[in-house]
Amino acid sequence: MALLKIGYLGPQGTFSEEAALLYQGKVECCLCEYPTIGSVIKAVAAGEIDQGLVPLENRLEGGVGATLDCLSTSEGILIRNEVYHPIRQCLMAEDETRLGQITVVLSHPHALGQCAKFIDKHLSKAKLLPVESTAAAAKSLAGKPGYAAIAPRRAAELFNLKMLKEGIEDNKENATRFVVLSSVEQKPTGNDKTSLVLTILDRPGSLYRVLGCFARRGINLTRIESRPSREIIGDWLFFIDCEGHSDEFSETGLWQEINSEITFIKMLGSYPKGETDSVDN
């Protein structure tokens, strides 16, 4: 049997690759790098790869727009797993360097923001240079004494850099939730979550009545996130996660009842609950 092919958002050396490597530790597979979230999802839809791993939301930043947009419009793509990966930022340089000797710090703007307190305390004299990814920051250090990058641990291994300090993020509880996508539905396991996206009718109280359809059945919502529709200006998409499997909801008549309050609904999949704090690297 051919090895399972799993696509992820590149480049190598980012938190997305770290999460893909973590998943590879549990599921035997080979990893394929893709340049954008959209290209991972398209490759799954086209059957080019078996599964795709993409970031869905970050605990501090909220939903990842590109993933939410693609999921709400892609046909035949379902979430089959979720993976929580802690965001641990590391300071690295080409050679062993004292913090006081660092003149320039490169990273993705989000990563610079996530380490603001550490930078303030230890790197206040360094110039901050935002670049397109943490991996790009790490990769560009070659031949630049006094330069350092903030990036995941994996980037230091990959580009042969010296680790100056691990875990420099301000908030130790930050994590990104990745989802694994495929075209195959998951059977109920008894400990599932369901994700869906819907657009409500433009009538006073519609969202209230939609939530009532869940509440009256004792279905617990674990997350609701709104996002403007890119297709119809003024419309909002609501991304809802709830406890349970969609097969179980069908039996309660949920979908029929909800239909009178919405203009659009799309199932994003039912899948086993991921462990929030299982990962500690």
Place this chain on the structure above:
Amino acid sequence: MALLKIGYLGPQGTFSEEAALLYQGKVECCLCEYPTIGSVIKAVAAGEIDQGLVPLENRLEGGVGATLDCLSTSEGILIRNEVYHPIRQCLMAEDETRLGQITVVLSHPHALGQCAKFIDKHLSKAKLLPVESTAAAAKSLAGKPGYAAIAPRRAAELFNLKMLKEGIEDNKENATRFVVLSSVEQKPTGNDKTSLVLTILDRPGSLYRVLGCFARRGINLTRIESRPSREIIGDWLFFIDCEGHSDEFSETGLWQEINSEITFIKMLGSYPKGETDSVDN
């Protein structure tokens, strides 16, 4: 009487400055530039300026995180007006240039994304170079033949550039909603909106019951947007806009009833409804 001082997010030549100039056309005032959204809001709170104008949400991109974060934590700051400003992207260069001769296009990543179709059709051979703001892109064109920037019309005036093409954005309905902040409460006008932010109890159905408090009183929600709390991991802030003035809600007992379902609530202000499509420049 001293002239009203109004702060806005700089630099000059951005959509924020365009919106500030638009507001200046209606309210006699002098404009002061600030480097960040947080610094505008702090200056209002400190009484350094009378009012501050900041972007709150974009129709396509959704809420502006920095503004929402600052509003939810600042004391004594209230929204007193809203201003809708259409996002009209323009292509400009140092000299009159044919589109086929452009080799590099600079702009903010969002602006490049908003003009993807135009770029695909007319500038497919040009290299795209993301920079920190549309104004920075326009400013950097001096002495660079073959370079062009995507920026607001105002940037062309300011940096003395040739306008090559106006209105190149893919979506003609895109607009940003700005809010004017001050420390003074607005009286009811009969055609108001109210903005507030709250955190709900972590209990099944809490959001449903909160929305019920509004629905039962016939209060129409015009927007609800969720965003992870930056203070308590796992908590969500819900930003709610509704029709009416908070003085009117008080009479209905709304606040008392809502209190049993929430852990935090903050009024962001009641203010006259802005005209969504009044601006056409």
